[in-house]
Amino acid sequence: MSTETTVQEKAPKAPAKPLFTAKDRKLITDPLDDDNPITVQVLGICSALAVTVQLKPALFLCMGVLFVMVFGSATISLLRNLVPSRVRIIVQLVVVAALVTVVDLALKALAYDVSKELSVFVGLIITNCIVMGRLEAFALANKPGPSILDAFGNALGYSVILIIVAIFREFFGSGSIMGFNLIPQGFYDMGYVNNGLFILPPMALILVGIIIWVQRSRNKKLIEAN
């Protein structure tokens, strides 16, 4: 990072506009907290429930969503003046589905074991409401640059919640993180038992609820005035 900044400072002609304006930065930071896709917009809950039993698949799914969102937003944004508005949802769907298929095929060929780990969940990226939601709400009306930032920010906001939920569920449900056992055998010998409820989908919903609770008590902007 530091080298990049020095290069910019030494550049002879100062750019008229910094690389990331305050508005651009907000595109990335807003979805992390104030406008988080899961906890504030309540989108993408389905996959938050399904893939958070263990951290590893959750991480790979986050990467897949990030890839699909960034490239999907870039594509739709480039096509935004050409897409007939009557078929725009189908166009978005085709673009997203094509990207997801590319991710799936590439994983199978290049990282066979990872693709087995994820199995059906890669395909489920298509149905993730955040992907289509951002295409429809943002990429269709904005230039590629901001669209990519917006997609990146939302994918990160989604990932943060998924990772937090997955860490809690894997640790309490299976006693491990990333597949490594963290709870010593001695605890089990003394009668400690993994909490089976954490493995089941309802616990993901409860955890997301707790995250929303913590977030709202911290961030006053999110409290509705009534």
Added chain:
Amino acid sequence: MPNTESNSYTILFSAILVVAVGVLLTLVFSWTNPSYLKSVELEKRQNILSAALGKSVDREQAESMFDQYITDMAMYTADGALVEDGSETAFTLNQAKEVKKGADEERFPMFKFQNGDTVRYVLGMRGTGLWGPVWGFIAIESDLNTVFNANFDHKSETPGLGAEIKTDMFEGQFRPKDGNAKELYGDDGSFKGIRVEKTGKVPQSSPEYQHVVDGISGGTITSNGVSDMLQKYLQAFTNYAEKNGLKTQGQALLVD
């Protein structure tokens, strides 16, 4: 700028998009598929070997080790009749297609592992889990009774629940522990096979426990699928062994 709302433009745009996406996906598929199929084949060799050896095998070595240790293979029907088919071997047999053929026509693959004096029989199995197929390999000692090892895999079982069948916690139950191995035959000499039962349903002290492994809590349907699969393939193997007199070193078949 053309009128993007006209019917002809909409149809033209859709057509171009679909063709473009189709071409792109075809290219990606034809580029990635060979290495995918190679991985699938190597993994199959790996799984057969690791079932017979009781330890994991590197994917790079799978091919050469397979040629070295798997000395014979056979296909048979559910009632144990040997099947001769010039076009297919037990290794190339597509079990996904076989299980759909129905009980009379399904062919069951078996691989003979030989390392010096050690002989084990590895059976390829395939069944149904909760969301999709489950499959695996189980290695039987040359007494045709003692289970040596097994491994399992699945297409789409839930991580943390049904997917636990491929963890060491589950697979390890098929390995002999403290002199107690799982056995196909009961003390009376009748076929019992291996069942997956709810943990604690059959007490460990019971003689019945040598035919039982503990299921996955929260993964009952997957566990039942694995249980049915084990019974089916072990029964077919036993029929084959009895019918074709798979005897070893002059010992009577199925000594116990």
